[in-house]
Amino acid sequence: MTDDIGAFVPGLRVRLEGRAGGPLSGLTFAAKDLFDVAGVPTGGGNHDWPTGRPVPTRHAWAVQTLLDGGATLIGKTITDEVSLGILGENAFDGTPVNVRAPGRVPGGSSSGSAAAVAAGICDTALGTDTGGSVRVPASFCGLYGIRPTHGRLDLAGMLPQAPTSDTTGWFARDAETFAKVSSALLSEAIPTKLPDKLVVAVDTFGFADANVGAALQPMVKRLAALVGASREEIMAPQGLSVWARAQRTLQPHEAFNTFRAWLDAGNPRLAFSVARALVMGSMIAESDRVWANLMRQEARSRMAWLLKAGTILCMPTTPFPAPLRGQPLSVLDPLRDRITCLCAQGGLAGHPQVNIPGSTVDGLPVGLSIIGPRGSDATLVAVARALEKTA
Amino acid sequence: MTDDIGAFVPGLRVRLEGRAGGPLSGLTFAAKDLFDVAGVPTGGGNHDWPTGRPVPTRHAWAVQTLLDGGATLIGKTITDEVSLGILGENAFDGTPVNVRAPGRVPGGSSSGSAAAVAAGICDTALGTDTGGSVRVPASFCGLYGIRPTHGRLDLAGMLPQAPTSDTTGWFARDAETFAKVSSALLSEAIPTKLPDKLVVAVDTFGFADANVGAALQPMVKRLAALVGASREEIMAPQGLSVWARAQRTLQPHEAFNTFRAWLDAGNPRLAFSVARALVMGSMIAESDRVWANLMRQEARSRMAWLLKAGTILCMPTTPFPAPLRGQPLSVLDPLRDRITCLCAQGGLAGHPQVNIPGSTVDGLPVGLSIIGPRGSDATLVAVARALEKTA
Known part of the structure; x- marks a missing residue:
């Protein structure tokens, strides 16, 4: 396999051998x-x-x-x-x-x-x-x-x-x-028991590009056959953009607080888009954060109510496959905003989410996500493993 | 003389000989x-x-x-x-x-x-x-x-x-x-005729650090002796901070417009403080610019009224001598704001201004500025030359 794809930080191909005889030996x-x-x-x-x-x-x-x-x-x-x-x-x-x-x-x-x-x-x-x-x-x-x-x-x-x-x-x-x-x-065995209820977040499929929604349908059907003794279609009650806005209010403010001492003392070089995100984070009004935190509480209770034990939700992970490299910010910014509409629930509510590969649009990968109750991480992995066997 | 002071861009010590026999030959x-x-x-x-x-x-x-x-x-x-x-x-x-x-x-x-x-x-x-x-x-x-x-x-x-x-x-x-x-x-000879009226902007001396105002007084006295057949003390009618705010509204907005295509297409690396200035420039409200432009018109008419032919104004160029290197932004930002209070008139009204060296505070240079009517650039240079001879 080539490793000439620029994935590693120059000079940091450090190698540390794993403990002999462990369950991950050879990886x-x-x-x-x-x-x-x-x-x-x-x-x-x-x-x-x-x-x-x-x-x-x-x-x-x-x-x-x-x-x-x-x-x-x-x-x-x-x-x-x-x-x-x-x-x-x-x-x-x-x-x-x-x-x-x-x-x-x-x-x-x-x-x-x-x-x-x-x-x-x-x-x-x-x-x-x-x-x-x-x-x-x-x-x-x-x-x-x-x-x-x-x-x-x-x-x-x-x-x-x-x-x-x-x-x-x-x-x-x-x-x-x-x-x-x-x-x-x-630190947990991957279980064999699977959930028995599937929630399909239909608005997220509608929000994704039409060909993405269509490309994921066969995986949704296999997933429903695998776990969907009961299947329900739901829509986000407040709108994906409302959750995205709440996340985009809370996260940059926290990020600015994380990095503000560094910015102040070192005035570091940053790509314009990164500096912009931090400046925006520094300017968020207290009143906006108050409302965003209330929205987060709603999101948490909504997700907890939807995702009771034995239930998983599915949705497109991203609204489209990978965009072209090297595009201007004015093209990328709206794409980023649409991605946030699908991803915000993770940061707001903190439920585990697994991306399952296997679909493509024009040959480009696009994934289906499954989300479960808090703490159900291993069950989601079990679903992913079982689903692969049905491919 | 040493040239090891990091003044030149690395690799750009390019040399181009001047035209032989010109008035600047040897420089x-x-x-x-x-x-x-x-x-x-x-x-x-x-x-x-x-x-x-x-x-x-x-x-x-x-x-x-x-x-x-x-x-x-x-x-x-x-x-x-x-x-x-x-x-x-x-x-x-x-x-x-x-x-x-x-x-x-x-x-x-x-x-x-x-x-x-x-x-x-x-x-x-x-x-x-x-x-x-x-x-x-x-x-x-x-x-x-x-x-x-x-x-x-x-x-x-x-x-x-x-x-x-x-x-x-x-x-x-x-x-x-x-x-x-x-x-x-x-493209003009430096005249021998000097102005005959000196305006001392007393509020600018008060705004500078007390030891700067005091350090500049001997130069002000020599200047008054040189040109001040008539001497008047004035104060900025609207306040230095008001002019500074107008300049800080207009200039960053223009700067953002100058660089926005570059920022958009290339997402360049910038020091945080530079990116911050551009982001701020991108966020200035149209209504704020309208008021700042009106303020600029006032500043222009005020400066034109003060600086009739034969008059120069003097003020400290900066409110303090050079700050220490490597200080945090939270220390430097308020210093920069104070500098803008003295410099804003230049960008707003466009009058010529010459810094005259010769004073120090604790051994650190600090300059006296003279400002004249629009187009009086050569006369200001003449004043600077004549004043040096009185030192």
């Missing part, structure tokens, strides 16, 4: 350059981030867990700057090649991790997902990818962005590897 | 990296600015004029990114050393030009002044510096920022060189 993994690896500066996707910071002396929890499980680290992968970006174009470290969609973005911010797994350079890779940063590249690169239940995993050694939404996620090309890695990171 | 000059030099990419102080732009095939008008006058170009100097900055700290090309105030900023955006002249590396240097970018480094580095009457010089080949305020200016260490270079660029 290789990469870590997004937001995760600490002892002895290696954490780059954060921005050349001014490491300045003046001590080199980590411990591995991040997720890195240590995979090493303990027996997987071998082969390097650190490119990320959008300080995880602020959803498309995977980084002006400092470059844009990894999406081998499944040549000429198109890999998706971000876990761009290099997704690109490396898609290209077969490693078996799995760690990413982070605050507003869609595992889900979107998983969809664009045709991979299994998980955003776990918010608050479930230990985020020690992971560069934060917006703590009330931040999660650690991971990718794999096949469901069996995905299950093995998930079991290690979730 | 050397540098050009801020916003001015085109044929065959050399114009860097603009930002590493993503030259990307995709053709290399200039002609010299900027000001460069050509100095070469025609006989001066020899010795290189291109560091500027704040796309001229957005008043302190002279550039995260891409570095911060030139201010030999007159070690450990302190040189002032910007014409930072390298001022630093190179102050260090004796060249005799004069071209800068640009939109909101203070010649006046401030002249004050901080102890140099003669001019912001000419707006609209007087040909700005061809100069990277614009906010066209209704943009000017080309220059620096020199001594008044005789300053007069020679000014005569060439103004």
